Amino acid sequence: MKGSTKVIIGGFLVFAIYNELQKRNNQPKIYYNNTITGNYNARTIPPFGIFIKPEQKDNKMLLNHELVHWKQYQEMGLIKFYANYSSYNNELGYDLNPMEIEARILTGEKQECIYGYTECVRNGKALTVQNENFRL
Numbered sequence: 300m301k302g303s304t305k306v307i308i309g310g311f312l313v314f315a316i317y318n319e320l321q322k323r324n325n326q327p328k329i330y331y332n333n334t335i336t337g338n339y340n341a342r343t344i345p346p347f348g349i350f351i352k353p354e355q356k357d358n359k360m361l362l363n364h365e366l367v368h369w370k371q372y373q374e375m376g377l378i379k380f381y382a383n384y385s386s387y388n389n390e391l392g393y394d395l396n397p398m399e400i401e402a403r404i405l406t407g408e409k410q411e412c413i414y415g416y417t418e419c420v421r422n423g424k425a426l427t428v429q430n431e432n433f434r435l
Contacts, residue, residue: 321346338432343368360427367402
């Protein structure tokens with residue numbers, strides 16, 4: 300086996316072990332930074348953690364929304380989480396993605412915003428967060 304192959308296999312094993320440890324972690328690492336793409340206010344990126352814009356640091360409802368996604372990752376596993384999330388977004392769109400709908404319901408979002416979340420966030424009606432440039 301060549302050295303580069305050993306490095307690739309070793310890297311994969313380290314990632315697999317890290318993923319399994321993180322999947323069992325009920326308190327994911329929270330990162331506060333402004334590098335979140337798509338004008339989102341937060342993103343859950345398994346197995347690495349939850350990324351939140353610094354200005355949302357005290358927004359418990361937003362954090363709880365992201366923790367629902369972390370729980371989804373724990374239940375589904377890494378590959379199924381990303382496969383389902385991507386598939387739902389492609390087929391149904393963000394607002395009707397069942398994984399997003401579950402997070403909105405479990406965090407107590409307004410009923411009127413459950414299925415029309417993007418517009419609610421943009422016009423300030425959402426309880427979770429307000430952002431006029433959300434997803435633009």
